Amino acid sequence: MNSLPFWKRCRVLASASRLNVLTLLDERSRECVKYIAEELDVSESVASRDLQLMQQAGFLDSERRGKFLYYSLADDPLSRLVLSAARENEVDEIMFVLTAFTHERRLRILAQLDEGATRMERLGVDSSIPVISLRRQVDKLVRRGFVEMKDGVCRAKQPGSSLGRELLKLALKVSHL
Helix, strand or coil: CCCCCHHHHHHHHCCHHHHHHHHHHHHHCEEEHHHHHHHHCCCHHHHHHHHHHHHHCCCEEEEEECCEEEEEECCCHHHHHHHHHHCCCCHHHHHHHHHHHCCHHHHHHHHHHHCCCEEHHHHHHHHCCCHHHHHHHHHHHHHCCCEEEECCEEEECCCCCHHHHHHHHHHHHHHCC
């Protein structure tokens, strides 16, 4: 398992260029930076930076052959989940769902709400998030379809997309360890 927190790993994937790299490597299995840059019409430095970030997050493996470094997909449940969604969804839709999980505070809120509905004030105390930040984070989760607010009470909501449901399961599993 990767040592980066789940939210940081989601942040790495919540990028159109890195999602395109993931999809390309899923199709080609192993490629070098030069080919990936050409295929995605980006500079080699941009491709290299994306590949390094993805490798650090545990999504890619690399192998040196002579002067070339070849990248391939690592066996990772989060990247497999995102790749599966990429076969049926647009990149923008995937990024929209992923961004619900790109902040540690949002994961704390989701974990708290997994225990049951609660008033906003109580959620702030239980999650140790200042009120102004809590409102901003809850608002984002509401817009992403993971939380609903009614009369000052926050409730977890089953997301509409299969990607959202699976990411939520994965996030809650990681946060309860």
